[in-house]
Amino acid sequence: MIRLFVNVDHVATLREARKTVEPDPLKAARLAEQAGADGITVHLREDRRHIQDQDVHRIQQGIRTPLNLEMAAVEEMVQLAINVKPYQVSLVPEKRQEITTEGGLDVISKKQSLGQIRQRLAPFHIRFSLFVDPDLEQLDAAKEIGADSIEINTGLYTELTDPEQVERELKKIQAAARHAKGLGLRVFAGHGLNNENVVSIAAIPEIEELNIGHNLVARSVYCGMEQAVRDMIRCIEKGVAQRTVSA
Numbered sequence: 001m002i003r004l005f006v007n008v009d010h011v012a013t014l015r016e017a018r019k020t021v022e023p024d025p026l027k028a029a030r031l032a033e034q035a036g037a038d039g040i041t042v043h044l045r046e047d048r049r050h051i052q053d054q055d056v057h058r059i060q061q062g063i064r065t066p067l068n069l070e071m072a073a074v075e076e077m078v079q080l081a082i083n084v085k086p087y088q089v090s091l092v093p094e095k096r097q098e099i100t101t102e103g104g105l106d107v108i109s110k111k112q113s114l115g116q117i118r119q120r121l122a123p124f125h126i127r128f129s130l131f132v133d134p135d136l137e138q139l140d141a142a143k144e145i146g147a148d149s150i151e152i153n154t155g156l157y158t159e160l161t162d163p164e165q166v167e168r169e170l171k172k173i174q175a176a177a178r179h180a181k182g183l184g185l186r187v188f189a190g191h192g193l194n195n196e197n198v199v200s201i202a203a204i205p206e207i208e209e210l211n212i213g214h215n216l217v218a219r220s221v222y223c224g225m226e227q228a229v230r231d232m233i234r235c236i237e238k239g240v241a242q243r244t245v246s247a
């Protein structure tokens with residue numbers, strides 16, 4: 001079975017719209033856990049547009065599953081990760097003007113600085129993951145700097161509408177997953193996933209972990225976080241079942 005990490009950033013987005021105390025991302029995280037989530041993900045952005053520093057500490061202390069901390073590769077965030085000691089750090093590129101993470105990290109051109117961050121987190125036994133596009137050379141670079149895992153960016157796959165283009169992008173993700181696993185990296189995926197498009201991703205045999213946020217928070221407005229997570233788990237199971245059939 002694939003581990004589902006639920007990203008609760010957009011619970012905080014709603015709270016920050018009024019700068020009030022509700023909805024509480026920790027409460028949402030606990031509901032997600034009750035419904036079967038295997039972990040919780042938060043992205044502390046440099047502009048603090050949703051998750052705040054205090055949320056990271058409260059969530060780390062208040063959940064019973066592992067915390068995956070998404071962050072930019074900058075000194076401020078490295079210090080915070082060393083203080084919080086999450087189960088895992090996932091490095092992502094971050095631009096101030098973007099609505100959400102756009103594209104994967106350019107690991108090739110930042111090998112030295114990313115490798116240094118890896119070295120600084122290692123003594124604290126924090127797992128180290130890199131968010132990358134399905135590009136084989138980026139995966140080779142991730143392996144070279146000692147990443148434990150890579151998260152394949154499924155963003156483009158989820159945005160395309162032309163079936164041929166979707167199929168082509170899916171094939172790229174499948175090839176990237178195979179390549180990463182062959183390098184000894186653990187393979188995760190995420191971005192833009194929903195109850196429909198998750199099935200083909202969950203069917204990729206190398207994928208162990210998914211990070212899903214926006215769709216779950218959106219659906220929780222209609223049916224509650226627990227139901228949204230349960231429905232997503234069912235869709236993931238559908239994909240995993242396809243895996244066994246074709247294996």
Ligand code: PXP
Nearest residue numbers: 101131190191192211212213214
């Ligand atoms: N993975 C990474 C690296 C992300 O930046 C995000 C968005 O915060 C996600 C997964 C989850 O994407 P979505 O909110 O579209 O499910």
